[in-house]
Amino acid sequence: MRNEIEKAMIAIESGEDTAHGRFIFTPEMQAFKGHFPGRPLLPGVMQIEMVRATAEKAFGKNYEISSIRKARFTGECLPGDEITVSVTLEAGGDGIRIRGLIKSRDETCADIRLLLKKKG
Numbered sequence: 432m433r434n435e436i437e438k439a440m441i442a443i444e445s446g447e448d449t450a451h452g453r454f455i456f457t458p459e460m461q462a463f464k465g466h467f468p469g470r471p472l473l474p475g476v477m478q479i480e481m482v483r484a485t486a487e488k489a490f491g492k493n494y495e496i497s498s499i500r501k502a503r504f505t506g507e508c509l510p511g512d513e514i515t516v517s518v519t520l521e522a523g524g525d526g527i528r529i530r531g532l533i534k535s536r537d538e539t540c541a542d543i544r545l546l547l548k549k550k551g
Contacts, residue, residue: 432477435460436484441513443488448520450489454481458510473508475541482531482543485516493550497526499543506540508533514540 435456442453456463456473463471479502487494508514512535521528526546533541 432462432480433484435462436477436480440484440488443485445489450485450518452481452485452488452516452518454514454516455512456508456510456514460510463510471510473510473514475502475504478502478504478508478533478541479543479545481514481516481533482518482529482545483547485518485531486527486529486547489518494527494547495550497546497548500528500546501542501544503542504540505542506535506538508535508540512536 439454439456440452441455444451462474462477466472466474479499483494483496515534517532519530521530526548529545529547531543532539
């Protein structure tokens with residue numbers, strides 16, 4: 432899964448506590464097979480992992496997900512769409528809290544809040 436996300440990442444921009452990643456997943460990607468037959472959608476687990484990957488690339492750290500604080504999926508990410516992931520660091524003393532907003536076709540597809548921890 433991580434390899435597919437890395438291959439799909441086409442751009443990354445970062446600031447002090449924000450980051451923006453852009454992704455395009457090809458229709459041939461393994462994650463679309465069977466999700467769903469005749470109507471492929473990017474699985475939620477991939478969207479959650481895109482938020483982690485954007486933070487990891489932008490902030491130069493290796494992270495793993497400690498917990499998913501919120502994951503609300505409100506739109507569709509389709510094969511071939513250019514998907515934007517906007518990540519913001521949030522205050523919190525129990526790890527690295529991030530909020531990720533995922534957009535595709537000018538529509539918000541997901542609002543995801545994660546607690547990350549550094550690998551190692």
